[in-house]
Amino acid sequence: MKIATWNVNSLKVRLPHVLQWLEANPVDALCLQETKTVDEKFPSAEIAAAGYQSVYTGQKTYNGVAILSRHPMQDIVRNNPLFPDASQRIIAATIEGMRIVCAYVPNGQTVGSEKYQYKLAWLDAFHAWLKSEIALHPNVAVLGDYNIAPADCDVHDPVAWQGQVLVSDLERAAFQRLCELELADAFRLFPQPDKIYSWWDYRQLAFRRNMGLRIDHILLTPSLAARCTACVVDKLPRKWEQPSDHAPVVAEFLQAAE
DNA sequence: ATGGCCTCGGTTCGAGGA
Numbered sequence: 096m097k098i099a100t101w102n103v104n105s106l107k108v109r110l111p112h113v114l115q116w117l118e119a120n121p122v123d124a125l126c127l128q129e130t131k132t133v134d135e136k137f138p139s140a141e142i143a144a145a146g147y148q149s150v151y152t153g154q155k156t157y158n159g160v161a162i163l164s165r166h167p168m169q170d171i172v173r174n175n176p177l178f179p180d181a182s183q184r185i186i187a188a189t190i191e192g193m194r195i196v197c198a199y200v201p202n203g204q205t206v207g208s209e210k211y212q213y214k215l216a217w218l219d220a221f222h223a224w225l226k227s228e229i230a231l232h233p234n235v236a237v238l239g240d241y242n243i244a245p246a247d248c249d250v251h252d253p254v255a256w257q258g259q260v261l262v263s264d265l266e267r268a269a270f271q272r273l274c275e276l277e278l279a280d281a282f283r284l285f286p287q288p289d290k291i292y293s294w295w296d297y298r299q300l301a302f303r304r305n306m307g308l309r310i311d312h313i314l315l316t317p318s319l320a321a322r323c324t325a326c327v328v329d330k331l332p333r334k335w336e337q338p339s340d341h342a343p344v345v346a347e348f349l350q351a352a353e
Numbered sequence: 354a355t356g357g358c359c360t361c362g363g364t365t366c367g368a369g370g371a
Contacts, residue, residue, distance in 0.1 A: 104370085105360055129370085131361070156361050157369075202370055210369095242371070261371060296371070297358035308371080340359075340371075 096191060096348040097122040100238035100311055101332075102199070102294075102341035106130040106161070109339055110138050113163075114145050116332055116343065121146075123165050124190050125343075126197035126238040130159035137161070152183040160186045160197050160239075178220035185221075187228065192351060193319070194232035196225070198239035203260040211260060214242070218269040226276055229316060234351075237278060237314040240341065243270045245280065249309035251292065261308060278314035281326035281346045293328050294341045302333055313346045322348045 099122045103109040106127060117125065125147070130137070132153045139149045142163055152173040153159035160183060162168065168188035175185055184199040198221065203214035229235050243266045247253035256262045274280065282291075292307025299306065315323060325347045333342045 108360070129360095204369080204371085240371095259371095294371070299357060301358095310371080337359090 096193070096350065097345060098124045098126070098193070098195065098236060098238065098313070098348075099343050099345040100126040100128070100197070100240070100313060101343040102128040102240040102311060102339060104129050104131075104339040104341065106132045106138065106159070107136075108337065110141060112332055112335060112339065114141065115335075116329075117145055117147065117163070120329070120343075120345065121165070122345065124193075124195055125163040126195065127161040127163065128159075128197070128199035128240045130161050131156060132159055150186060150188055152186050154181075154183045158182045158184055158199055160184060160199050162186055162188050162190075162195055162197050164188070164190050166191050175220050175224045177224050178217065180217070184217075189232065192234060194228060194235040196228065196235065196237040196239075198237060198241070200240060200242045202242050203266065206258065206260050206263050215265055215269060218266075218273075222269070222272055222276070225273065225278075229276055233316070234319050235278075235316045236319055236346070237273070238344075239312070240310060241270060241312050242310055243267060244308045244310050245270050245312075248289070249292070251290065251306045251308065256308075261310060273314060277317055279317070279320040281313040281315050281320070281323050282309070282328075282344070284320060284323055285326060291328055293344055295333065297340055311341055311344045313344055315346070319348065322351065324349055
């Protein structure tokens with residue numbers, strides 16, 4: 096079993112990349128963020144032709160999330176029932192006994208701004224809802240763009256970024272509280288090379304200079320962490336023409352014991 | 354340099370992202 100997450104920054108623009116990536120990486124489930132696509136225009140036929148079912152919740156211009164799966168999906172939940180919100184940022188489905196939560200955490204804009212307060216409130220409510228999902232489902236994987244770099248080793252220049260949005264103490268504390276639900280950062284279950292990131296600014300030749308942040312994550316309940324055999328960032332699509340500013344993150348699992 | 358790029362909506366610029 097392989098699962099992945101990718102902020103595509105417009106599915107309309109990136110659909111060819113998604114299809115190309117799935118052909119080379121036939122994961123069981125792929126979580127997408129920032130589809131920026133209303134449901135009526137979701138490219139489910141093109142995705143079905145590649146062998147994937149889709150569930151999604153989108154809106155015009157901003158946000159939007161989807162799960163693509165090679166297997167049937169059950170118990171679809173859209174958004175957080177504990178947090179009324181016009182932004183389409185969460186979709187969840189059960190796939191092959193795995194509860195897959197796909198999330199696009201708010202960006203926060205600047206520390207102290209209204210959007211920053213919204214991000215913190217959103218994360219509080221996300222924590223409360225995940226707690227109930229974990230109580231309901233034995234195997235939960237929470238994939239997405241968290242817009243938080245959990246530690247300084249996830250930041251190319253921690254001094255320059257100190258206190259900024261995406262790395263601030265309150266955001267990191269919120270991430271830590273999610274981990275205290277007994278969710279493990281799959282990437283950190285394994286020895287990793289230094290300076291691995293999942294997002295690079297479009298400006299300043301940031302990708303070429305590896306000026307990035309690791310803000311896309313896969314969190315796992317203990318049952319899944321025990322079965323996880325690898326977690327990697329696939330930088331390759333970031334090198335393609337007209338790329339998303341994010342790269343996919345992939346986790347691989349042993350099958351559950353019979 | 355409070356910059357730089359990309360996407361969207363809707364027109365050639367502003368908002369939002371991270």
